[in-house]
Amino acid sequence: xxxxxxxxSVIFIIMLLLAACSSTNKEQANEAExxxxxxxxxxxxxxxxxxxxxxxxxxxxxxxxxxxxVGLVADSPFKGVFLAELYVDATDSSIMSYxxxxxxxxxxxxxxxxxxxxxxxVDTDNKKVTITIQGDVNWSxxxxxxxxxxxxxxxIIGHPDYDGVRYDDDFKNIIGAEEYHDGKADxxxxxxxxxxxxxxxxxxKISPAIFSGGDGLWGYAAPKHQLESIAIKDLISSDAVRKxxxxxxxxxxxxxxxGESVQFVANEHYYKGKPKVDKLIIKVVSTSTxxxxxxxxxxxxxxxxxxxxxxxxxxxxxxxxxxxxxSYGYLGFKxxxxxxxxxxxxxxxxxxxxxVDLRKAIAYAMDIETVTDRFYQGLRVxxxxxxxxxxxxxxxxxxxxxxxxxxxxxQLLDAAGYKDIDGDGIREDKEGNKFTIRLAAMxxxxxxxxxxxxxxxxxxxVGLDVQLTTGRLIEFNNxxxxxxxxxxxxxxxxxxxxxxxNPSPAGLYSKGAAFNFSxxxxxxxxxxxxxxxxxxxxDATYRAQAFRKWQEYMADxxxxxxxxxxxSTIAINNRIKSYNIDRETxxxxxxxxxxxxxxxx
Amino acid sequence: xxxxxVRRVLVMIPQLFILSLxxxxxxxxxxxxxxxxxxxxxxxxxxxxxxxxxxxxYDPWYEQYYRWIANALQxxxxxxxxxxxxxxxxxxxxxxxxxxxxxxxxxxxxLLAIPLGMLAGRKQDTLLDKIIILYSFISFAIPTFxxxxxxxxxxxxxxxxxxxxxxxxxGLESGTLTYYWNKIYHLLLPAxxxxxxxxxxxxQYLRSxxxxxxxxxxxxxxRSKGIPIRRIYTRHIFRNSVLPIAAFLGFTITGLLGGSIxxxxxxxxxxxxELFISSITSRDYSVITALIMLYGFxxxxxxxxxxxxxxxxxxxxxxx
Numbered sequence: 001x002x003x004x005x006x007x008x009s010v011i012f013i014i015m016l017l018l019a020a021c022s023s024t025n026k027e028q029a030n031e032a033e034x035x036x037x038x039x040x041x042x043x044x045x046x047x048x049x050x051x052x053x054x055x056x057x058x059x060x061x062x063x064x065x066x067x068x069x070v071g072l073v074a075d076s077p078f079k080g081v082f083l084a085e086l087y088v089d090a091t092d093s094s095i096m097s098y099x100x101x102x103x104x105x106x107x108x109x110x111x112x113x114x115x116x117x118x119x120x121x122v123d124t125d126n127k128k129v130t131i132t133i134q135g136d137v138n139w140s141x142x143x144x145x146x147x148x149x150x151x152x153x154x155x156i157i158g159h160p161d162y163d164g165v166r167y168d169d170d171f172k173n174i175i176g177a178e179e180y181h182d183g184k185a186d187x188x189x190x191x192x193x194x195x196x197x198x199x200x201x202x203x204x205k206i207s208p209a210i211f212s213g214g215d216g217l218w219g220y221a222a223p224k225h226q227l228e229s230i231a232i233k234d235l236i237s238s239d240a241v242r243k244x245x246x247x248x249x250x251x252x253x254x255x256x257x258x259g260e261s262v263q264f265v266a267n268e269h270y271y272k273g274k275p276k277v278d279k280l281i282i283k284v285v286s287t288s289t290x291x292x293x294x295x296x297x298x299x300x301x302x303x304x305x306x307x308x309x310x311x312x313x314x315x316x317x318x319x320x321x322x323x324x325x326x327s328y329g330y331l332g333f334k335x336x337x338x339x340x341x342x343x344x345x346x347x348x349x350x351x352x353x354x355x356v357d358l359r360k361a362i363a364y365a366m367d368i369e370t371v372t373d374r375f376y377q378g379l380r381v382x383x384x385x386x387x388x389x390x391x392x393x394x395x396x397x398x399x400x401x402x403x404x405x406x407x408x409x410x411q412l413l414d415a416a417g418y419k420d421i422d423g424d425g426i427r428e429d430k431e432g433n434k435f436t437i438r439l440a441a442m443x444x445x446x447x448x449x450x451x452x453x454x455x456x457x458x459x460x461x462v463g464l465d466v467q468l469t470t471g472r473l474i475e476f477n478n479x480x481x482x483x484x485x486x487x488x489x490x491x492x493x494x495x496x497x498x499x500x501x502n503p504s505p506a507g508l509y510s511k512g513a514a515f516n517f518s519x520x521x522x523x524x525x526x527x528x529x530x531x532x533x534x535x536x537x538x539d540a541t542y543r544a545q546a547f548r549k550w551q552e553y554m555a556d557x558x559x560x561x562x563x564x565x566x567x568s569t570i571a572i573n574n575r576i577k578s579y580n581i582d583r584e585t586x587x588x589x590x591x592x593x594x595x596x597x598x599x600x601x
Numbered sequence: 602x603x604x605x606x607v608r609r610v611l612v613m614i615p616q617l618f619i620l621s622l623x624x625x626x627x628x629x630x631x632x633x634x635x636x637x638x639x640x641x642x643x644x645x646x647x648x649x650x651x652x653x654x655x656x657x658x659y660d661p662w663y664e665q666y667y668r669w670i671a672n673a674l675q676x677x678x679x680x681x682x683x684x685x686x687x688x689x690x691x692x693x694x695x696x697x698x699x700x701x702x703x704x705x706x707x708x709x710x711x712l713l714a715i716p717l718g719m720l721a722g723r724k725q726d727t728l729l730d731k732i733i734i735l736y737s738f739i740s741f742a743i744p745t746f747x748x749x750x751x752x753x754x755x756x757x758x759x760x761x762x763x764x765x766x767x768x769x770x771x772g773l774e775s776g777t778l779t780y781y782w783n784k785i786y787h788l789l790l791p792a793x794x795x796x797x798x799x800x801x802x803x804x805q806y807l808r809s810x811x812x813x814x815x816x817x818x819x820x821x822x823x824r825s826k827g828i829p830i831r832r833i834y835t836r837h838i839f840r841n842s843v844l845p846i847a848a849f850l851g852f853t854i855t856g857l858l859g860g861s862i863x864x865x866x867x868x869x870x871x872x873x874x875e876l877f878i879s880s881i882t883s884r885d886y887s888v889i890t891a892l893i894m895l896y897g898f899x900x901x902x903x904x905x906x907x908x909x910x911x912x913x914x915x916x917x918x919x920x921x
Contacts, residue, residue, distance in 0.1 A: 076879045077871040079684050088639065089683070163652065168645030236685045254772070258694065259871040261771040281771055284869050288750065292758045293765065343647075477633025477884060507645075514646035 051378045052322030052567065055580035055587075060595030062577050065278035068592065069599060070098075071285045071293060071302030077259025078284060082245045084220040085156045086164055086236050094303075095262055095282055098589060099140075099249035101220045103131070103150070104213070108392045108584035110501035111211040112219075117145070117248060117271055120210075120217075124538060127206050129217065132198040138269040139223050140252035147193045152224040154191055154201075155180075161233040173216035175202045207533040208543050212502040221248060250275045250590040260284055275590035294318055297601035300573040300594070306379040307445065309569060313377075317574050317600045321581050322567040324390045327498035328383050329564035331366070333359050334493070336519030337486040344512050347521040353437075353491050357416035359558040362437075362492065363402035364409040365462045366455050368563055375447050379569060383562035385551045390583065391503045393540070394547040399555055401562060409462040420463055427463040437466045440482060440493040443473035452494070466492075483517050493517070494563070504533055505550065509560075520559040528553055573599045602912060606905065613901050620897045621673075621890070625666050628889050634658055635682035635884045656682075669890070679887035683880070688891045691876070696858050698768055699865075699872035702795070703857040705788050709796035714803035715843075721804065722811025722842070723834055733804065741801040745794075745863040752794050753867060763790040766869030791868045795861060803846055810842035847914045851906030855899035 072078070078091040084101055087093060105116035112120050117137050121130040137145040157166045158180045172178050175190030190202035203215055213219045223246040230238045240246075245253055248271070251264035261283040266275040285293050290304045291311030304312060312320060333353040336346050353359060368382040384401030387394050413419075417430040429435040437459075441452045452473065459466045469489045474482065483493050495517070497508065506529050507513055511521045528550040537543035554560060572579045575596040580586040635656075636649045657665055672679060678688035721733040740748075757765040764770070764787050773780045814820060815838070823833050860874030873892070880888035911918050 075866050076875055077869075081685060086685075163655065165639055165644045165648055165652070168648040170645065237687070237690075257767065257769055257771050260767040260769075260869065263771040283767065283771070285766060286866055286869050288746075288867060289753060289758075289765065292754055296758045296761070296765075298765070475632070476882075477631070477637045480637055481632045 052320055054321055054323055054582045056319040056572050057578040058574050062593040062595055066594040067279040068277045069299045070282040071299035072282055073287055073290050073304050074284050075286050080242050080258055083241045085153050098251045098264055098280060099247035101248045103221055104219050122210055124206050127203050128200055130198060130200050137271045139246045140267045140269055141246050142269055143225055147196055147199050148224045149221045150199050151191055153218050153220055153222045154188055156232060158188055159232040170214055170216050173204050208537045209502055209504050209533055214502050251280050272590055276593050294571050297599035300576055300599050303570045306376055306569055309377050309379055312571055318571045321570045321572060323581050324388060325566040325568045326388050326390050327566055328388055328562050329496040331561040331563055332493050332518045333559050334490055335559055338514060345516050345519045345521045355416055356558060357412045361409040361412040363558055363561040364405045365458050367404045367458050369404055371451055375451055379567045380564045383565045386554055386562050387503055388565060393544045394503050396548045396551045399551060406462050426465045438469045438489055438491045439466050440469040440490045441473050442479045443475055448473055506533060518559045575600050609905050621894055624890050624893045628886050633884050638883055678891040681888050682885045683883050688887050695871060695873050695876045699860040700857055702788055702792055705792040706795035707853060709792055710799045713796060714800040718804040718807025722808040725812055737801045737804045740797050745798055749794050749864050749867040756790055768870060791864050791870055795864055806845050807842055811838055814838045814842055844915055848907055848911055850910050852903040855903035
């Protein structure tokens with residue numbers, strides 16, 4: 001299971017350091033502003049996320065072994081914490097994916113299947129799960145994987161000295177976790193070893209999220225024989241985590257140059273068989289030079305940011321593959337505040353933005369398609385839902401979302417009573433007072449300013465005066481501080497979420513969720529959200545249905561309007577025999593073969 | 602003189618104390634904290650609050666300050682929030698990388714700038730002088746990242762003379778001769794870039810000092826004594842002209858740990874500049890404060906060193 005949490009800070013830092021294509025994009029923005037007559041309605045309203053192929057096959061005879069070169073695009077050194085329980089940095093997680101201690105395999109919806117190292121059995125009646133190691137699995141040092149190695153991660157995360165983010169409400173769902181964390185017990189009472197190869201975990205409640213690795217279930221093993229002699233508080237700085245980690249993955253760590261590169265060698269103990277390539281070298285490359293590096297044939301595989309697409313797309317020695325990312329960009333409306341003491345959101349009927357037609361009009365007025373075409377070369381598309389398309393079963397592709405339609409926006413505003421009374425081209429509010437909407441938006445990429453200006457122009461075209469909170473774009477940390485604190489200077493805000501592999505929206509939109517930034521609460525919404533994670537939803541079709549209902553409700557109330565879906569782009573050198581990046585059916589790293597001794601230039 | 606040095610060192614203590622207070626308070630005033638960047642739908646906001654409480658962010662500032670300064674005085678600058686290792690270890694690693702890079706570039710700067718400056722001054726107003734001046738203007742005007750990228754593309758990717766990123770190749774046995782050569786090999790291109798950008802000041806100073814010196818009485822005397830021109834330049838004029846450069850030597854020495862964000866980012870070289878900027882964006886308080894204290898200390902030390910060096914090379918200057 002890849003429980004990747006690409007943190008927002010990382011996205012931000014990457015955006016901040018991008019040093020490319022600003023001038024051309026600004027020209028494009030002006031160009032875009034000039035052309036006012038755009039197709040209002042296209043025949044196909046569906047969101048197309050398949051600009052790039054998911055797989056490539058190169059002709060040629062496979063060579064024996066070889067060294068695979070992987071480029072890791074980052075503008076700062078990696079942190080080097082190679083233990084699933086402890087890392088936070090997304091680059092560390094990319095590196096670890098080649099030497100993963102993951103126990104479970106997942107399907108296209110990121111639900112746990114029976115094909116992984118371990119099998120998950122859920123006993124909903126008794127609120128127990130059993131995890132069983134299937135067959136003989138060994139660590140990269142040859143030691144067999146035992147039940148103790150499955151229990152140890154829980155003892156790391158639950159430990160009083162553990163200072164990571166993973167000791168959370170979900171984790172407290174394990175019986176005895178809190179007592180262990182508070183130092184009242186030496187072990188977690190709810191976790192029992194059944195025999196050498198299986199463990200049983202007792203939980204307070206079981207929801208469908210368990211199959212996405214939620215409800216406190218942890219999807220990784222930790223090499224207890226290597227780690228147990230190290231005190232938990234020293235673990236993160238220990239050599240076992242930073243210099244010579246032991247893994248269950250296809251490759252094992254051979255040498256690590258701190259912050260720069262890692263050399264892996266094929267793991268002869270890998271449960272699916274030794275990889276076909278002998279060595280894998282992964283190296284950090286900066287955003288501004290990745291295009292040149294690919295051209296020079298330095299890398300066989302490199303996942304690069306969409307902003308570098310222009311510098312890469314014409315290269316003949318590589319193929320570019322793309323797949324939908326687990327994230328979405330959105331426009332949020334402030335409709336209340338968060339009561340810190342009660343720990344719940346308070347919806348305010350009288351909020352300035354609490355008019356559903358006004359919200360819809362604002363959404364209809366935004367020409368997102370032009371932005372995706374001109375600024376993102378189609379690598380981002382207009383979003384129609386708050387569930388990213390990567391979740392195949394849960395994503396509702398029939399939703400239309402808010403297609404650019406200024407006329408409809410005007411009609412909605414007229415009907416809702418927002419009329420231009422004094423004839424200055426700007427609408428007044430229902431009572432005839434001056435009406436200014438304050439938008440909070442993040443600085444970061446070179447194009448952020450141009451894009452926001454373009455949207456402001458869009459809104460002005462329909463008669464809405466939108467001004468920036470603080471008068472300029474806001475730096476990432478400051479932005480989230482203001483949004484989270486319900487700053488009165490914010491009426492609407494543009495932000496993004498990366499969702500991780502658990503699609504349950506409860507953490508972002510429920511009554512108690514501190515991250516429910518719009519602060520919208522209703523009984524209907526609570527019911528829909530509860531339904532998604534209810535007992536009945538353990539049935540897959542029921543759950544898919546519940547997701548659909550919730551997506552429709554959100555689209556209807558428009559308190560959060562989805563704006564963008566992203567495609568992640570991966571360059572593959574022509575010396576790789578074949579490669580498929582589909583999350584479900586894609587190439588597994590141990591099967592990868594090369595057809596030349598060096599990457600093709 | 603030594604009395605003065607001791608006095609200056611003693612004055613540093615209150616200076617650094619005030620600096621630490623300002624830095625500490627301003628760092629905490631920045632919006633957000635190290636945990637702001639951790640929010641994803643999968644993280645639990647209450648856990649983040651818990652971590653903030655654990656880290657003591659809600660205590661009054663003077664308590665936080667007292668805790669920090671008390672530890673700092675014992676050499677413990679805490680743990681980096683993003684790297685999760687001791688700040689001293691982290692800065693130590695980066696400082697070493699930056700030190701070697703800066704040292705090599707400073708050596709290259711002097712090797713390049715001193716002959717050029719002297720030539721330009723001596724052959725004043727000739728074509729050669731004009732070319733050197735033109736070069737120094739260009740190197741002064743060109744932005745760091747432009748030159749870095751151009752060099753990287755030309756010498757790294759096109760001609761493939763130099764490695765394109767990192768401090769050392771992975772897979773080499775540490776401690777062997779090949780390993781050290783590989784490290785130096787990785788240093789050359791970024792050091793050259795930094796060196797070319799750093800020559801302007803020295804060339805210009807040296808040139809104008811030499812032009813000045815040419816008309817001085819002592820040169821006339823030397824010439825009338827029949828000393829060969831060449832000798833006058835290398836012995837008499839050079840010693841005097843190099844004085845203003847010596848004045849900066851203290852800063853140059855302590856500046857070795859400064860680092861350059863552009864060069865480090867483009868060449869993928871983990872150094873101090875990158876650490877400084879990224880610790881600010883990620884609100885890694887413990888690293889920010891430790892780095893600013895270090896830079897503050899180095900700046901004070903640099904000025905002291907410069908004064909000492911001046912008093913040694915120029916007997917007219919006395920510090921007391």
